[in-house]
Amino acid sequence: MKKIEEWAQIYLPVSDMAVILDVPPETLREDIRDKTSPAYKAYHRGKVLSKVQLRTQEMKLARIGSPLALDNTRKNLLDMEDDE
Structure with missing residues (x-):
């Protein structure tokens, strides 16, 4: 799961992750869509951590x-307020 999180942080496509993990891409996609699976949590955590870094840098530039x-x-900010 740690590798999935790391790869999600660099926006590696799911199909590439599946090749490295030696699993069918659709199987990995199904796991990532299942909100109860560890793969879902690792994948989305990785994406969100990168989003935090990007938004932090963007705020500095702003x-x-x-x-x-x-x-x-x-x-x-508008997206954030819409999500409240």
Whole structure:
């Protein structure tokens, strides 16, 4: 599960993960879709950890005035508020 989390952090496609793990891609996809499986938790945790890093960096850029980062952080805020 640790490897799935690490690979999800670098956005490795599920089909590539399946090759490395020597399992059929559809089997891994099914595990990742099953919210009760360890693969689901590892995969999504990895993605979210990378998202945190990216958004942290984007916030730093927004604070120093990057127009694109400012726009993206505004969108992130709206997405956050929609999810509340």
